[in-house]
Amino acid sequence: MESKPKKLADFCRDCSEGLAGLEDNDARIDFVTSIFEPLLADAPLFREILENVLEGRPYPDVRHPTMFDNELILHLDPAGRFSLRMFLWPPGGFDPVHDHNSWGVIGPVNGRLKVRDFRRRDEDDDAPGYFTGVMEIGRRIILPGMSYRVLPLNEGIHQTGNPTDSTVIQVSIYGKKQSDRSYVNIYDEASGRIYPLYSPPVRKRMLAEQALEALAAEKTST
Numbered sequence: 001m002e003s004k005p006k007k008l009a010d011f012c013r014d015c016s017e018g019l020a021g022l023e024d025n026d027a028r029i030d031f032v033t034s035i036f037e038p039l040l041a042d043a044p045l046f047r048e049i050l051e052n053v054l055e056g057r058p059y060p061d062v063r064h065p066t067m068f069d070n071e072l073i074l075h076l077d078p079a080g081r082f083s084l085r086m087f088l089w090p091p092g093g094f095d096p097v098h099d100h101n102s103w104g105v106i107g108p109v110n111g112r113l114k115v116r117d118f119r120r121r122d123e124d125d126d127a128p129g130y131f132t133g134v135m136e137i138g139r140r141i142i143l144p145g146m147s148y149r150v151l152p153l154n155e156g157i158h159q160t161g162n163p164t165d166s167t168v169i170q171v172s173i174y175g176k177k178q179s180d181r182s183y184v185n186i187y188d189e190a191s192g193r194i195y196p197l198y199s200p201p202v203r204k205r206m207l208a209e210q211a212l213e214a215l216a217a218e219k220t221s222t
């Protein structure tokens with residue numbers, strides 16, 4: 001049985017109830033920021049969660065599939081209004097430049113979190129493999145007690161990571177999906193190429209579908 005720390009369970013309940021009546025992303029982000037920053041300041045809570053991981057306890061479930069391999073799911077709102085995730089960044093670890101399908105609020109529990117913001121050089125909405133460029137429009141260091149707001153799709157292209165020489169704990173809240181995509185876009189800074197990143201279960205279903213098509217094609221050609 002999952003055993004979530006009570007403080008975290010209370011936070012998740014408050015977050016879900018507060019989001020229920022909010023109709024736009026600014027209001028959602030403002031509300032979440034107001035309760036999220038105090039949560040981030042609770043280092044003992046995150047220490048308990050990390051000790052659970054180390055001890056192999058049921059919560060959090062490290063087997064739950066995620067987009068990135070340094071990511072752990074802390075909570076999925078039963079009403080689908082948000083998810084709460086933890087990212088563990090080793091020294092010098094950064095994700096690729098990417099976008100999101102939803103709004104979000106992120107922040108570090110310890111250390112320093114670096115965020116770089118980008119804009120596309122074109123506004124083509126969805127063209128995997130398309131050649132474009134991204135330009136950096138800002139960078140900042142997020143300290144414990146502070147947070148950073150993420151906007152969906154082209155409004156929120158960014159890169160996050162750890163510029164320090166010790167591991168950084170990042171916690172993120174992401175809202176309900178606001179796109180019909182089953183992937184996020186990754187922007188390769190050097191080449192300008194965009195490519196889709198799928199979660200492992202989606203990727204496996206796609207490959208299974210393609211494999212079945214290949215089998216069917218072989219059958220009809222023999």
Ligand SMILES: [Fe+2]
Pocket residue numbers: 098099100158160
């Ligand atoms: Fe992100």
